[in-house]
Amino acid sequence: MTLRRDVLAAIDADRGAFRSxxxxxxxxxxLDLASPAPRSDSPDDRDHPDDRSEREALLVDRVRAFDDLPLGLTLTGPAYRDTPIVYVNRWFRERTGYPLDELRGRNPRLFxxxxxxxxxxxDFREALSTWSTVTVELENRRxxxxxFVNRVSLRPLSGDAGTVTHWVAAQEPEPIDESGEDSG
Structure with a gap:
């Protein structure tokens, strides 16, 4: 499997299987990644003071464990609420130039x-409506x-009742050459 698929599968694993x-x-x-313990080493990484559910807090911690992975990760809420961004890993925030508090609650269309x-x-709309996985290439903006060209894989995350509670996306931006143009 690819790194992208392995990471998405780990985030979606049951409680007992994630650490393994x-x-x-x-x-x-x-990879050179820290333990998957919750981190709050910078103000941008701390939990947002809201009514975050236990499940959402667990998913944020899982995505946060991959903050330094050379792959963008975005956790969003359910599609019926316009898939608001809940958390974006540090690597992707640095790549796009957005601070977390500017992304939280907004739809990923802003990219x-x-x-x-x-x-x-x-393809995205169909995946959201059928609760399925999809991978597409997009031209996004910092x-x-x-x-920048962005290969995005979107995966639904189901709760205990079997309904989709969140979505996780892995983004693989293409390298940028010195002229500022995408090289891919």
Whole structure:
């Protein structure tokens, strides 16, 4: 499996399997990541003082365990509430230039460029409505407006009742050459 799929599977693992999957993932991919303990080492990483459910807090901690992974991770709420951003890992925040408090509660569409690909948007809408996984390539924008190509894999996260409570996305931005243009 790819790193992206392994990370998404680890985040979606049952409570007892997460730590084991995390350790295996770190070993199999040769990653240098800290223990998957909750972290609050910077003001941007601390929990938002809201009515976060136990499940949402657990999912935030899992995504936070991958803060330094060279892969963007975004945790959002349910589609019926316009999939608000709950947490974005540090690596992706640094890559896009957005602080967490500016992202929290907003829809990931804020990353869209001025002319979004209609096929990719259609694939996203279908995945959200059928609770399925999808991977698409998009042209996104950083906070300063600089474009970048982003390969996004979206995965539904189901609660105990079997309904989708959250979504997690893994983003693999293409490298940028010195001219500021995407090289991919």
């Amino acid at each position: 999957r995390f350790s295996t993932l770190v070993d199999d991919h040769g 869209q460029g001025p002319d979004p690909d209609p096929d990719a948007r259609s 906070r300063d407006g600089t474009p």
